[in-house]
Amino acid sequence: MADLWQVTLVSPPYAAWTYERPSHFPDLAPGQRVIIPLGNSHRAGVVIGPADEAPEGVEIKPMIWPLERTPLMSAEYVDMVVNLAARQMVSVGRILEIALPRGLRTAAVTFKVDNHMAARRLPATVRPSDIVRFGDKDRQALMELWEAGRMRVRVSARKEAEERFVSLVSDPPWAVRPNAKRQLSLLEHLLENGPRSLYALKYGLGDWVDGVAAKLETAGIVHMGELTADAMEEVDGGGHIEGVLDDITLTDEQVAAVAEMTATMESGGGAHLVHGVTGSGKTVLYLEMARKSLNAGRSAMLLAPEVALASQLYRTVARRFPEVRTIFYHGYQSPKKRELAFRELARADTPVLVVGTRSSLFLPVPDLGLVVLDEEHDESYKQEERLAYHAKEVAWFRTDRSGGLLLLGSATPDVKTFHAASAGRIATSELKERVGDAILPEVELVDIAAMKDPDKPLAPRAVEAVKAAIKAGEQVIVMLNRRGYAPVMYCLDCTETVRCPECEVGMTYHKGRERVVCHYCGLSYAYPLRCRKCGGSNFIPMGQGTERLAESLQEQLPEGTKVLRLDRDAVRRQERLEEILGAFRRKEAQVLVGTQMISKGHHFPDVTLVVVADGDLGLNLPDYRSSERTFQLLVQVAGRAGRGQVPGRVLIQTRNPDHPLWREVLGGDYAGFYQREISRRTMFKYPPFSRMALVRISFPAQFENGPAVLSLLGDALREQGRKEGVDVLGPAPAPLSMLRGRKRFNCLIKSDDWSKVRAVFACMAAVNPDPRQVRTSLDLDPLSTL
DNA sequence: AGCACGCCGACT
DNA sequence: GTCGGCGTGCTC
Numbered sequence: 001m002a003d004l005w006q007v008t009l010v011s012p013p014y015a016a017w018t019y020e021r022p023s024h025f026p027d028l029a030p031g032q033r034v035i036i037p038l039g040n041s042h043r044a045g046v047v048i049g050p051a052d053e054a055p056e057g058v059e060i061k062p063m064i065w066p067l068e069r070t071p072l073m074s075a076e077y078v079d080m081v082v083n084l085a086a087r088q089m090v091s092v093g094r095i096l097e098i099a100l101p102r103g104l105r106t107a108a109v110t111f112k113v114d115n116h117m118a119a120r121r122l123p124a125t126v127r128p129s130d131i132v133r134f135g136d137k138d139r140q141a142l143m144e145l146w147e148a149g150r151m152r153v154r155v156s157a158r159k160e161a162e163e164r165f166v167s168l169v170s171d172p173p174w175a176v177r178p179n180a181k182r183q184l185s186l187l188e189h190l191l192e193n194g195p196r197s198l199y200a201l202k203y204g205l206g207d208w209v210d211g212v213a214a215k216l217e218t219a220g221i222v223h224m225g226e227l228t229a230d231a232m233e234e235v236d237g238g239g240h241i242e243g244v245l246d247d248i249t250l251t252d253e254q255v256a257a258v259a260e261m262t263a264t265m266e267s268g269g270g271a272h273l274v275h276g277v278t279g280s281g282k283t284v285l286y287l288e289m290a291r292k293s294l295n296a297g298r299s300a301m302l303l304a305p306e307v308a309l310a311s312q313l314y315r316t317v318a319r320r321f322p323e324v325r326t327i328f329y330h331g332y333q334s335p336k337k338r339e340l341a342f343r344e345l346a347r348a349d350t351p352v353l354v355v356g357t358r359s360s361l362f363l364p365v366p367d368l369g370l371v372v373l374d375e376e377h378d379e380s381y382k383q384e385e386r387l388a389y390h391a392k393e394v395a396w397f398r399t400d401r402s403g404g405l406l407l408l409g410s411a412t413p414d415v416k417t418f419h420a421a422s423a424g425r426i427a428t429s430e431l432k433e434r435v436g437d438a439i440l441p442e443v444e445l446v447d448i449a450a451m452k453d454p455d456k457p458l459a460p461r462a463v464e465a466v467k468a469a470i471k472a473g474e475q476v477i478v479m480l481n482r483r484g485y486a487p488v489m490y491c492l493d494c495t496e497t498v499r500c501p502e503c504e505v506g507m508t509y510h511k512g513r514e515r516v517v518c519h520y521c522g523l524s525y526a527y528p529l530r531c532r533k534c535g536g537s538n539f540i541p542m543g544q545g546t547e548r549l550a551e552s553l554q555e556q557l558p559e560g561t562k563v564l565r566l567d568r569d570a571v572r573r574q575e576r577l578e579e580i581l582g583a584f585r586r587k588e589a590q591v592l593v594g595t596q597m598i599s600k601g602h603h604f605p606d607v608t609l610v611v612v613a614d615g616d617l618g619l620n621l622p623d624y625r626s627s628e629r630t631f632q633l634l635v636q637v638a639g640r641a642g643r644g645q646v647p648g649r650v651l652i653q654t655r656n657p658d659h660p661l662w663r664e665v666l667g668g669d670y671a672g673f674y675q676r677e678i679s680r681r682t683m684f685k686y687p688p689f690s691r692m693a694l695v696r697i698s699f700p701a702q703f704e705n706g707p708a709v710l711s712l713l714g715d716a717l718r719e720q721g722r723k724e725g726v727d728v729l730g731p732a733p734a735p736l737s738m739l740r741g742r743k744r745f746n747c748l749i750k751s752d753d754w755s756k757v758r759a760v761f762a763c764m765a766a767v768n769p770d771p772r773q774v775r776t777s778l779d780l781d782p783l784s785t786l
Numbered sequence: 787a788g789c790a791c792g793c794c795g796a797c798t
Numbered sequence: 799g800t801c802g803g804c805g806t807g808c809t810c
Contacts, residue, residue, distance in 0.1 A: 007810085011787050017810035039809040041788050051810095058810050106787095772807085790808090797801080 004054060007036055007045040007063070010105045014093030018051045022062045024136075024143045031073030035064040035107045035128050042128045044107040046096055047071075048078060064128050065111075067153060069146070072104065072346040077364050080397060088389060089758055089765075089778045098387055099362035101338035102199075103155045113142070114150040126151075164224050165334060166213050167195035173514065174221050182212045190222065191513070192522040197335070198224070250288075254281060257429035258288050264427045265292060265370070265405040271396065273376075273421045274409040276431030277668065278639025279438055282409045283313070285429075286372045287320050289407060294324060294351050298369025298404065301354040303361070303391065305378035307332060308577055309600060313374070314355040321353060329356035329363060358383065358391035361398065368402040371395045375600070376408035376417060377632055379783050388779040392417075411639060411670075412632040415681070416688045418674055434643075441610070441641040441648030443666045449655040454486075455552050457544045462611050462651050463556055469609040470561055470590045474646060477604075478549065478593045479637050480613040483567040484508035485548045486541030489516060493536035498529075504737070509541050510569065511548070520736050549613060550593040557591065566594035599637035605644030610637055615652040619659065623784055624686040627661055631673050634665045685750070687781065693757045694782040695747040695764065697731060699774045701738065709774045710745060713764050717747055720763040726751035728760070735786050742775075748785055 003021040005028055008014070019036050021028055028034075032047040042064060054060055073081075081099060085092040097105060111126040120141040123130070131139065145151050168190050176183045186209060190196065201209045216222040250258065257274060264272040276282045286302055293300040302317060304310040307330045314328040325348070327341050345352065346364045354360050358381050361371075373381065373395060381391040392408070399406040408417055408426075421428045434440060446459045458466070458478075469476050486509045489498040498507045500518035507516040509527065517524040528537050541548070550565045557563070564580055571577040584592050585604060592598060618630050634652065642648020654662065664673040682689055697713055699706035714731045721728035730747035737744055751757045761778045768774055 004810095009787090009809090013787090013809070015810080019810060036810085038787090039789065041809085043787075043809095055810065060810060788809095791806085793803105793805090795801105795803080798799105 002054075002060065004051040004060065005063075006048040006051045007034060008048050008091070008093045008096060009036075009038070009043055009045050010093050010096045010100060011043060014091040014097070016048060016092055018055055018058075018060055019045070020060050020062045024140050025063060026066065026069075026143075026147060029071055030075045030078040031071035033067035033072065033104065035067060035109075037061045037064060037132070042107045044105055046073070046078070048082065048092065065131050066146070067104075067107075067109070069149065072343065073364055076401065080394075080401065083397065084389065084394065087393070087754075088387065088780070089761055090387060094387055098359075098389075101342055102335035103339040104342060106155060108156040110154045110156055112152045112154060113145060114152075115145060117150075164198050165195045166190065166198055166201060167223050169221055169223050171512075175219070176216075176221065182208055183216060186212050186216065187221070188524060192517075192524070195332070248284075250284065251281070251433065251435060253431050253433060254285060254435075257285055257431060260427065260429045261285065261289055261405065261407065262292060265289070269369075269399055269403040269405050271399075271406040271408060271420075271426045273413060273417060273426050273428045274407060274431070275413055275418070275421075275428060275670070276409065276411060277434065277440060278411045278636065279434040279440075279643050280411075280431035281435040282374065282431065283316065284435075286374065286407065286409065287317070289370055289372070289405065290317070290321070290353060293369035293405070294321070294353070296369055297351055298367045299348075299351045299353070299365045300370040300372070301356075301360060301363075301365060301368065302372045302374070303356060303358065303381075303395070304374050305357070305380035306600060307357055308581070309374070310355055310357050317353055317355050324353050325350070326353040326355060327363075329354060329360045331357060331359040358394075361391055361394040368398055369404045370407065371399050371404060372407040372409065374409050377410045377412055377414040378600070379629075382781075382783055384779075384783060388777070388782070390781065412635045413670075415628050415674065415677055418670075419678060419688045422674075437645060438643055439647055440668055441638055441650050443638055443650040443652065443668070445615075445657050445662055445666070446651050446653045447655070447657045448653045449657075454542065454544065454548075456556065457549055457552060457613055458556075458611065459653060462653065465609055465649065465651060466553075466591065466611065467557065470557065472608075473606075474608040475584070475587065475589075475604060475606045476591045476609045476611065477598055477607055477637070477640050478553065478591060478611045478613055479596070479598060480544060480546050480549050480593065481596050481617050481633070482508075482543075482545050482614070483547070483569050483595050484517065484519070484545035485511040485551075486543050486545055488542040489539045490542050491531040491534065491536055492538040492540060494531060494534035496531055496533040498525075498532075498539070508545060509539075511551075513569070521739060544613065546593055546595055553591060553593065561591065562589035563591040563593060564589040566592055566598050568595070568597070570594075571597075596633055596637070599633055599640065602640065603643055604640065606646075607640055608642055608644075608646045608648050610641040610648070610650045612637060612650070612652040615654040615662075616656055616659075619656075619661070623786060624681070624684070624692075625783075625785075628677060631661060631665060631677075635668060635670070638665070638668070691751045691754050691757055692781060692785060693749045693751070693754075693761075694779040694785065695730075695749060695761060696734065696744065696777045696779060697747070697774065698734075698739075698742040698744040701743050703773050705770065706743060706774065709768070709770060713768060713774070713776065714747065716764045716767045717749075717760060720760045721749070724751070724756040724760055726756050726760060735784070746786070754780065 004018050006016050007019045008016040028047050030049050034045055035042050036045045081095045082092055085095045113122055113124055113126055115122045174187055217224050261272050264270055274282055290300040302313055304313050318326050329341050348366050354365055383389050395406055420426045446462055448459050466476050488506050489509050498516050500507050500523055505520055507518050509516050514527050515524045516527050530537050546565055546567045550563050554563045564584055566580050638650040641650050717728045727750040731745040734744035734746045749757050765776055
């Protein structure tokens with residue numbers, strides 16, 4: 001009787017198939033990685049569990065070799081992955097592909113065999129294809145060496161070479177021939193998307209990347225190797241979060257919060273919201289709770305929405321707990337580093353601390369007593385590309401299973417979180433005061449309805465306030481949530497604007513890069529360019545972006561004032577973010593202009609003034625979350641002001657001073673905002689009073705059956721929706737209607753129950769006549785419902 | 787993701 | 799004539 005097991009492929013086609021355990025194999029357990037034959041190749045797979053019976057009509061093949069002697073993943077880990085896969089309606093292999101570092105997903109390995117004591121002569125290096133060819137005796141002898149720990153696994157050199165990251169060394173313009181199309185397209189790609197592994201670049205652009213990248217490396221224009229983000233951990237200037245170590249005495253509010261959180265922790269865990277105003281010292285609470293978890297012999301994980309914030313948190317944690325093994329982890333680390341972290345945690349037998357971003361939640365951390373999501377409302381916790389999952393959901397699942405505490409911290413909680421808290425389903429602690437002498441800033445509105453001059457985007461009153469702050473030796477942050485120089489380029493000859501041919505949206509002028517760029521798909525053209533309609537080249541930039549705002553401020557402010565800019569363009573080169581933040585923190589500049597990036601968690605004690613150049617941006621988007629998003633952004637950016645001794649002041653420019661949101665932002669009145677928002681959501685049955693999901697459908701642009709299949713799938717969705725009693729809207733072209741040669745469409749589903757959403761999706765997927773061409777995916781609770 | 791199969795252009 | 803380009807299809 002053959003010993004059959006379910007094995008999941010961690011690469012396409014991601015299937016969970018049946019394989020036989022050969023008699024010479026050691027015992028198997030869920031989570032064990034094995035090399036399996038697939039067609040004529042060898043692949044890595046993960047054992048999910050025993051298979052009850054063989055599928056009909058297929059020949060069951062035997063496994064080739066184990067990839068580790070004791071599984072890196074436990075049965076509980078596999079259980080988490082299986083569960084998450086079921087919720088997201090994707091195969092288990094898709095989740096494991098996200099969860100496992102690259103080196104743990106490949107079967108391209110070599111075994112180093114220590115055979116000097118062996119009775120039987122075996123080669124010193126063995127590859128999977130050799131094992132297949134071995135006779136039974138040799139295989140048996142090899143397995144004895146394996147079980148004795150005399151056989152080591154090494155990822156093949158070619159795979160490791162592909163793991164190297166390619167990153168830009170210098171900003172444009174680059175010293176390459178203007179007609180070197182491939183070199184330029186690689187450079188533009190790196191500029192737009194940031195550092196990428198050679199592997200990812202080859203996948204996205206083509207195999208020519210190998211040669212071109214090598215050439216650019218020789219020319220000193222790109223760097224290949226470890227990502228510089230890793231070096232960032234050691235860079236000074238970021239510093240740990242100040243005040244956390246120096247001010248260990250807790251305030252009364254903090255003491256009360258610790259007591260409440262401890263009660264939740266000791267009653268078997270669960271979620272606990274820390275609703276504390278900006279600057280109220282939430283980090284101290286996280287550290288206190290981490291200490292409690294460690295004292296109870298349990299591991300703790302502290303997560304931040306972005307690498308830079310996680311890195312700051314890591315330094316603080318490492319200083320606070322020098323005696324505890326602390327691991328820093330994020331998705332931009334080299335695969336090698338991630339693999340080391342994964343392996344170390346899988347082997348750990350004492351409690352550990354993990355600090356990182358959302359991808360850390362897939363680490364095999366032993367006995368999780370605490371997970372902290374700092375700034376829990378932040379949308380970066382939701383992964384949108386590839387596979388849509390929310391870190392909060394994974395964190396909730398893990399702490400639920402382990403009986404750990406899930407700590408959600410924010411000054412402006414997610415409306416859904418706060419609703420659960422108000423309903424008593426989540427325990428809550430409140431911090432209403434800032435720590436130390438700091439008080440919350442004064443917020444004022446500036447009416448700019450009458451302003452027209454694009455070279456003077458700030459109202460005179462705002463400019464005066466900036467000048468006064470600089471004169472007093474203080475610092476200023478100016479936020480404009482739109483990067484580039486100008487969002488619209490207007491042709492003076494024919495009144496046409498520059499539009500992206502793929503996305504049908506306006507293209508943004510980037511002066512420093514000398515290009516116009518589509519902010520949806522990243523397509524860009526060199527500027528100056530000719531008008532598509534009339535061939536003229538007399539464009540005038542209209543509207544404001546951070547680049548133009550920084551430029552005009554530089555002109556309006558007194559001689560000697562230094563203005564820094566912080567946005568995705570400015571920090572394309574990895575080390576630039578820390579450079580800019582460090583320079584501002586060291587007061588090498590008086591003004592920092594930036595997008596919402598500057599609103600996130602940074603602590604600048606000398607900033608006394610925050611100006612929001614366009615408060616109305618994002619307020620009237622056709623999305624149920626737009627006012628929540630705007631409120632959170634404005635309160636967060638206002639929170640950057642007055643964190644030191646001098647009280648802060650916030651000016652918000654608006655063309656619409658009567659909007660009810662302003663009163664709540666001005667008063668920092670989360671409760672008032674929440675009341676108004678929740679009654680609106682009740683009225684329109686928006687979440688949390690309903691469940692929203694997006695069905696994404698895409699097919700290659702040249703696939704002629706695409707539209708027909710699309711309408712078939714749309715019909716199936718509506719039909720099934722009627723049966724289940726859920727609303728289905730669409731299909732409508734997605735905001736990025738064309739991406740990588742595929743046409744994309746969305747259907748919005750609104751239901752009272754996730755299970756109905758899954759049922760409707762499953763019925764639709766089942767009638768898809770050509771799943772290879774027409775791909776469908778389900779995004780539960782999408783960030784944007786467009 | 788790999789790898790085979792299969793059908794068209796530029797070479798010893 | 800063949801070598802080899804990459805479109806398409808399949809993998810327990």
